[in-house]
Amino acid sequence: MSPYYYIDRPSPFSAEGVAGKPVYAVTPEDLEAGSTDPAALAWARAAGFKADSGSFLLVPGPQGDVASALFGLGSDPAEAPFATGKLSRLLPQGNWRIESAGLGPAQLTLGYGLGTYSFGRYRADKHRDVQLSLQPGVDRGEIERQLAAVFLARDLVNVPTNDMGPAELEAAFRALGEHYGATVTSIVGDDLLAHNFPLIHTVGRASVSSPRLLELRWGEKGHPRITLVGKGVCFDTGGLDIKGAANMALMKKDMGGAANVMGLALMIMDASLKVDLQVLVPAVENSISGNAFRPGDIYRSRKGITVQIDNTDAEGRLVLADALAYADETPPDLMIDMATLTGAARVALGTELAPYFTDDEDLSRDLMEASRQEADPMWRLPLWMGYDKDIRARAADITNSPSGGMAGSITAALFLKRFVTATKRWAHFDIYAWVLAEKPHAPVGGEAFAIRALYRVIRQMQAG
Structure with a gap:
């Protein structure tokens, strides 16, 4: 099992064979039908418990102790599939087990586990001695694997750039690889030019922490x-087209694509899937100094396509272009890229739904x-070739920032598509990598998007 990175977290689950007090996860319909423990049901009716989503009620025993608990799932549990994450903050200390007439135990358990996350690198959080006993049939290893992946992605995004620049991201990347016996290499600084990764070098050269391809x-x-x-992109000032203060505040999360593919790689390696895995992370900081790239500059990419820089704040697609072109030279059976790429994707689908293009x-x-199947939301947006004309440039093959601002997530995806020509199965994910408002299973902060669903797809295509 992979170690948790940055924070030494105890397991949220009890040792095998440890009994736990029951938490009855119920809908209003369950209460109406009487399909739960009779003593708990009588207490719920006496207390006016309605089983609204997230509602909670402790049930006393005959000696005045706590005998069980009730947790509301609401009328449509699918609206909050991991509502049981809230239990990790509601239950009194001890060992508990979740029982439900409707939801599967694996989903209930995963939700609870996701809710135990806290980011304690810079402050000490008080430990709550609450553990969950696993129901029969729940694969503990699979649940913990997914939790480790999500928590890794959250941790990496949450760490500020003074402790998570390109060099520190490389250290985390190497730690992940070394834990699973992977081969890890990096090309750093001016060596990027010698190895023909000019766009990665261009974006990151103004930072005191050298750009690199991992x-x-x-x-x-x-x-x-x-x-x-x-x-x-470990931090994005916007470059010479500098962002305003409000838009720069969360730019530590601009490496959220890297954090998410590292979490996905963790699951693949931890499960020993029969695949040949390659992970590429162009790690840079888009900074400002005398050698920063400028609006109006034109650079030749690894693929030979020339790119006119019309906005230095459209830097993510530049570093991805070189990495995708490199991967495409020996086409894989499946290529996935993940990036916090455009605000336009947020306008289209909001912050909670991961758009993808294929x-x-x-x-x-x-x-x-x-x-x-995984309750891991995503939605397809079109690679509409009618907009391909918009990425053409006046003095180069393509521009990194089409004028007009319309269909920005689509034109960004079409830009990337220019660099994936041999690979047949490719999907681009334009993710947010952040939770803006607390959810039952996730605090405000860094978040994993779509990686549990991607893990399922890759698990199904592994060699038999």
Whole structure:
């Protein structure tokens, strides 16, 4: 099992065989039908408990002790599939087990586990001695694997850039690879030019922390080849087209794509999936100094496509372009890239729904089915070639920032598509990587998007 990174977290689950007091997770319909413990049901009726989503009621025993608890799922539990995350903050100390007539024990358990997360690197959080006993049939290893992946992504995004610049992101990347016996390499600073990664070098050269391309290889040749590419912009000032203070405040999260593919890679390696895995992270800081790249500059990419810089704040697609072109030179069976790329994606789908782009109908169908099965929301947006004309530049092959501002997430995806020409199965995810308002299973802060669903898809395509 992978260690938790940055914070030494105790397991949220009891040791095997430890009994726990019951928490009855119920809907209003369950109360109406009487399909729960009779003593708990009588107490619920006496206390006026309605089983609204997130509601909680302790049930006393005959000696005045706590015998059980009731937790409301609401009339439509699908609206808050991981509502049980709230229990990690409501239950008194001790061992508990969740019982439900409607929801599967794995989902209830995962929700509870997700809710135990806290980010305590810079302050000491008081430990609550509450653990959950697992129901029969729940795969403890699988649940803990997914929790470790999500918590890794959350941790990496939450750490501020003074402790998570390109060099520190490389250290975390190496720690992950070394734990699973992967091969990890990096190309740093001016060596990027020698190895033909000019756009990665261009974006990151103004920072005191050198730009770099990180690569992890794991698994056996001959198995399905999976390539994951994550945008690793550890901080984005916007460059010379500098952001305003309000828009810069959360830019430590601009490496959220890297954090998410690292979490996904953790699950793949921890489960020993029969795949040939490659993970690429262009790690840079988009900073300002005398050698920062400028609006109006033109650079030749690894693929040979020339790019006109019309906005230095459209830097993520530049570093991804070189990494995607490199991966595409030996086409994998599946390529996924993840990036906190455009505000336009947030305008289109908000902050909670992960948009993705692909031309592969079968892959899209698999992604949507996995999204439904895992309650890991995503939605397809079109790679509409009618907008491809908008990324053409006056003095170069393409621009990194089309004028007009319309369909910005689509034109960004079409920009990336120019660098993926040989790989048949490719999907681009434009994620937010942040929770703006507390959820039952997630505090405000860094978040994993779509990686549990992607893990399901990759698990299904592994070599038999």
